[in-house]
Each structure stands twice: as C-alpha cells, then as structure tokens.
Amino acid sequence: MTTTSSAVPWWPQLRLREPAVAPRARLLVFPHSGAGPNTLFPVVGSLPEHVEVLGLSLPGRERRFGEPPGCRLGQVLDSVSDEVLGRAPLPTVVFGHSLGALLAVRAARLLGPHCRAAVVSGQVPGRTPRRAHGTTTEEDAVRLLRDGGGTPEWVLHDPDMLGHVTRVLRADIELSREAAVGFEDVRLDVPLHALGGTADPLVPHEPLDGWAAHTSGSCSVRRFDGDHFFLLADEHRPTVVDVLRRALAES
Template identity: 80%
Template sequence: MIGADGSTTRNSPRVPWWPLLREAKTAPRVRLLVFPHSGAGPNTLFPLVRPLPGDVEVLGLSLPGRERRFDEPPGCRLDQVLDSVADEVLGLDPLPTVVFGHSLGALLATRAARLLGPHCRAAVVSGQAPGRTTRRAHGTSTDEDVVRLLREGGGTPQWVLDDPEMLAHVTRVLRADIELSRESATGFEDVRLDVPLHVLGGTADPLIPHEPLDGWADHTTGACQVLRFEGDHFFLLAEAHRPTVVDVLRRALTEG
C-alpha cells in the first residue's frame, strides 16, 4: 500500500514533517492537512486536492522512509506526529483548518483534530473503522503477512511488488506504520471531536468493513455524514469516485 511518485531524493534529517503539498493561488483562506495511508506519502492523495479552490493551502504529512524522507529509517510514535502538528502547523499563520486522512491517516487526522482544538473546523476520514472495530492490518506479525496485506489491499504498483529491493523497503515502512496504527487505535473509542465529520468507505474494502462506519458518529458532537462507495480500500482514488470525494472536501473546507 504505497503511492509511487518516484521521489527518492536524498535529504537531510531536517526535512519537515509538514511540507507544502499545494500552495494557495491567492491569499489562503483555509488550510487542509492531508494524512496519507500506511506505506505512502502525501503525494499519493494529490489528485484529490489538486482541484480544490485556489484559496486553500494544503500541507501533507511526510513520515520517515518515503518521498522527501525516503532515506530516513521508517518508524515513529504518535506523540512525534502530534508534536509535528504543534510545532510546524500551529506555529504558522492561524487559518481555519480541515483535516483529511485515509486509513492510518484517518486515525492520525482525528487525533490531530483534537489537538488543533478551535483551529479545526471539520474532519474528513476515509477507509478506517471507528471505535474498537477489528482492523485486519493489526493482525499482521511477519513480513509475509505484510506482503500479503500489500497484495490483497491493492494500491501498490506492480513494479514495487516485482522489485525485491523496493518491496523490502516498502515492507519495512508498512510494518512501522502498522505499529503506529496500533498505537493510534489504542483508546480510540474515547476520542471525541466537536466538529462536522465526513466519513468515506468502500463497500468491498478487504481491510476495513463498511458496516461499522456509522459508528463514527460517536466520535463527534457535531454532524456526521457517512458515504459508501463501490470499491476496495482505495475507492477514493478511483476515477469514477474522485469528483464526489473532491466535493466532500470542498464542503468540509467551507464549514465553520
């Protein structure tokens, strides 16, 4: 489960966690924080933010071991992700902020939304279960389990699966992200937001069942809208569904 943008440039350890993914074309009115899925960098979700209005500033979470941080050892803790939000996002000019996360990114986005407090106006979560729902990825224990998850979950380019060196790297990254996901899901049933919540899921997702998605309403005191799409774990990137997902993001960016 990785997005291949071919970005393997060597960088120093000082590369930010929150690089600019898309600069606003005019004075920014609102900020969107993008939290990618396990094994991926934020550029994987770029097709969904490219069509957004020109007054939206987009920042993407870049975890170690991918894209700009390809040469860094993979792995981090939840508190490091949240510290990066506090240090690199809250330190910027204050703007109304919306969080958008897919899979692992949905767990991280929800945690970050709570940290952002009144700065957060809405949250969009995709491909992730609420509460204590069982998550298939958390049952992996070996490299073989991880590779099977990659193949069955979809979203991984065939050239990555066919390249032993790249597959080994992706496996290390994904194992680290699964540990981060386990940590982020611990106690998640007690996480509550006070903002509108938009929930997206695939009806044929082999990793996350779509039936419990309505349970996301328990994670906010605000309105909760659940949309189900025909498709697997990466339904949101399917060409047929992209316009609807972009419309959800547009609505979220105008709330509050």
C-alpha cells in the first residue's frame, strides 16, 4: 500500500461555490501531463449543478505547486480509494485527457459498480506507441510542450517557470509509462466514449477505434478537426460537454 498523505487533497471540488441542489452524480476529472484539473474547467464548468465535479490534483501544480512533482500509479489509485470511495456513494463517470485517460480507465476498474461510464480523450488504446514515452531529456520535454500546444508563450520564455513545468511534465510521463504497462489487458464493462483530434501532433487519431477492445459495453468514437487540445477549442467545447452530459445520463 502506498501513501497519499498531503496537506492538500488530491481530489478537490472544481466548482467555486456550493451547488444549490444535492449531488446526484459525480464526475472525476483526470488532467493531461503537466497540468492541473482546472485546465479542463472550461469543459466541465457548465455541467448541471447536480453533478459533483472532482479533479485529480497531482504534486507540483495548482493547489500543490509547492510540492515536488512525481508520484506512482498506486498513489493515484489510493487517492481514489481514500478520497472518492470514502465520500457518499454516487453514480460516477470518469473523464481523462491524454495521461488522464490512462489514469481514468485504471480508476474506473477500482471504482467497480460505482463507475457507470468513461470518457477518454487525446490518448491511444492498447499497445499503440505513445510519443510522450520517448521523452528522456529536458530538451525532449520542451519540444513536447511546443509541439503539443496549450502552453502559454510566457511560460516557454521564462526559464524558471519553464524549468518547473518540464520537471512536472517529465514526472507525469513516468507516471504515464507506469499506467501504460499491461494496458492492453485492461477491460471495463461500462459505456466508453473516445475522443481525438485529427491534427493531433502527439496522438494519432487512427487507432481510436481500438478503444472498443477496452470495454464489454458500448464504445463510441468521435474525431474532431483539431490538435491535442481540440476539446478546449471554442468550436468543439459544446460537443465535448454534450458527450459528458450523455455519459452522465448513462449513470
């Protein structure tokens, strides 16, 4: 058993104010490498008030900026056991982008009957090679940031912040490598929704149909005209939100 001790929760609420109604469903948000869950708030912030939205906060970013980056898969799963399964039970949907997709599927298995659907974005299934896993140096990490997009220009030109971001990114890539071991054998039994960008320079969209092999339930695949962060683009965000709403309705 690993430890998830931290002065700051791993699973904070992403809504800034208390909802006016009691939660009837739960969404777990797993962000991409190098990022915190608030990066995906533009996608999840407009969901109905009865949906409790919790976001995975890993060391080294947002609320945990002062902590050294890096954790193991076991710690992530322990945080789900401690902080999510320890809450009042609710029908739950997992939603992960890039690294987050691998973690979300792993967590879905741990949640068992509490998990009713999974939404994975910007990630390939099975044994498909992952470009990020070839990142070994700081120069590789900076190149990955530039090619993937989504990183503010000021960060790329601030040596101190860029150094911090690349340390976080490289730690997350190690976590991604661990989460990918044996992933081809991971199976769910809930509806699965797979999303990808047709111009993603980091993740090819052609293998997306292979996500069907990761569940005995239904699998829908949707491709968007966009890069690795297609889901945050103004023209695609409403459709992604609709996918999340449909997944929550399945719960």
